[in-house]
Amino acid sequence: KTGWILVGASTVAREWMVDAIRQQGDAEVLAVVSRDAARGAAFAEQFGIAASYTDLDAALAHPGADAVYISTTNELHMAQTLQAARAGKHVLCEKPLALSLEDARRMVDGCAEAGVVLGINHHLRNAASHGKVRELIRAGEIGQPLYGRVLHANNLPQHLRGWRLDAPESGGVTLDMFVHDVDTLRFLLDAEPRHVTACATSGGMTVAGLEEGLMAVIEFDNGALVQVHDAFNAPHSLSGVEIIGTKGTIFATGVMTQRPVGTISLTRDGGSIDIPVEHENLYVRSVRAFQRAMRGEGQPAATGDDGMRALATALAAQQASRSHQRVTLAG
Ligand code: NDP
Structure with a gap:
């Protein structure tokens, strides 16, 4: 099973992505990361997720973690993507990819150098x-x-x-x-x-x-x-x-x-x-394409390059x- 870490106790994760991951059949949500311990714990409890963290590195070390889904506010996407990539995790990141093209380029390059897949959740x-x-x-x-x-x-x-x-x-x-x-x-x-x-x-x-x-x-x-x-x-x-x-x-x-x-x-x-x-x-399809890309089968629905161009x-x-x-x- 693909082990997912949710970075961000967010609305989009709550409304769409927990379900989209669970609908794959071969994926599980292992943990959620929130800056606020109580918010993270409440999110984990609501969705029956076993662990919540406030520290991203600790979450990335969670046994069985293969991929992260980043849905924090936009200014956090860049640093969290690079941190996850350095830990060898594949990254499905929310849009907008970053706040500047320079930061977006660093994300695309950082994931390529780390040999991990970067996908952008342009759902449409x-x-x-x-x-x-x-x-x-x-x-x-x-x-x-x-x-x-x-x-x-x-x-x-x-x-x-x-x-x-x-x-x-x-x-x-x-x-x-x-x-x-x-x-x-x-x-x-x-x-x-x-x-x-x-x-x-x-x-x-x-x-x-x-x-x-x-x-x-x-x-x-x-x-x-x-x-x-x-x-x-x-x-x-x-x-x-x-x-x-x-x-x-x-x-x-x-x-x-x-x-x-x-x-x-x-x-x-x-x-x-x-x-x-x-x-x-739409979100079930996004996660499906991303997991296929993790297995070396094609590209995520929207690649880092697509995110950068948008x-x-x-x-x-x-x-x-x-x-x-x-x-x-x-x-
Ligand atoms: P939210 O405001 O719900 O969540 C963003 C962050 O805000 C969370 O990570 C959380 O931080 C914090 N937060 C959540 N709830 C509260 C609260 N009650 N009080 C204080 N802070 C809170 O944002 P969205 O889910 O709407 O958007 C998140 C990202 O996803 C954005 O980048 C957005 O552009 C993108 N998005 C994409 C969509 C798509 O269809 N592709 C749809 C909607 C959004 P913490 O993690 O620290 O708990």
Whole structure:
């Protein structure tokens, strides 16, 4: 069995990842690490996890530990990843990978040097819906993609209205949500972002200066232009992705979510058809791909390089919205 250590007594671990690991059948959660002994112990008790630690090195020495899942707040990802890699543990890390590209590069290099797998938990590329959209595009069903739209404005749940709204290093909605959109678009389009233009709002739900709403245009290296909208403060907005090509349009409704839901329509000459999707838990798929990569079978769903590219584009969008300048990404 793969032995997992959870680093962070977090909401995402609580809501999705403990279950995703346990659903593998050949994996177990051995311990949880929290900076707060009482929080860690309560988490362990709630989920029937045998051990909790406040010291990461002690947890990494737990017998049978093979992999860590890091879901602490963003500023901690880099140091904890490097510490785990040095201890020879494979690392599945939450997004955003780090706060800067330099730190992200250190994580990717550190894991490569230690010979451990680094995966990033960009969940959306694990959705059957997004997989289907990608398949349709690759099969030429809409011709050459020309334009896209990502609708990812929602209502930040009450229990998540903490550090995302007041810690500058959280990066606001840009590092929280836009970073997922970039990863998803790279996955769907098989293309790389080249330029970003963006405007943002702040100060309603977030502290002034920290983005709560973002509208961006990404120019991809295949010529596609994509509009992206993210928000923490849009309670009645619908989510979706539209990709418009030379021969047709795909509209995926309700797919920018953690849940395995949503519908897809394909419109071409002659009308629209619904495309069937067999949904499966996104996080179960993420852990499955990661464990396969640990066994030398392929790559994690999102690699360290994917995490770095999503972060680079998110930092470019942050710069673009703050400077009111179009930002070009390094090649
Ligand atoms: P949480 O705020 O729930 O957890 C982050 C850290 O905050 C925990 O590690 C914990 O620290 C501390 N914490 C948890 N509860 C409390 C509390 N009641 N009081 C004080 N501190 C607390 O964050 P999320 O789970 O929302 O996000 C964690 C990471 O996961 C982020 O990097 C985020 O971007 C990412 N994320 C990814 C998602 C995805 O679908 N891929 C979805 C949601 C988040 P300690 O470990 O010390 O106990």
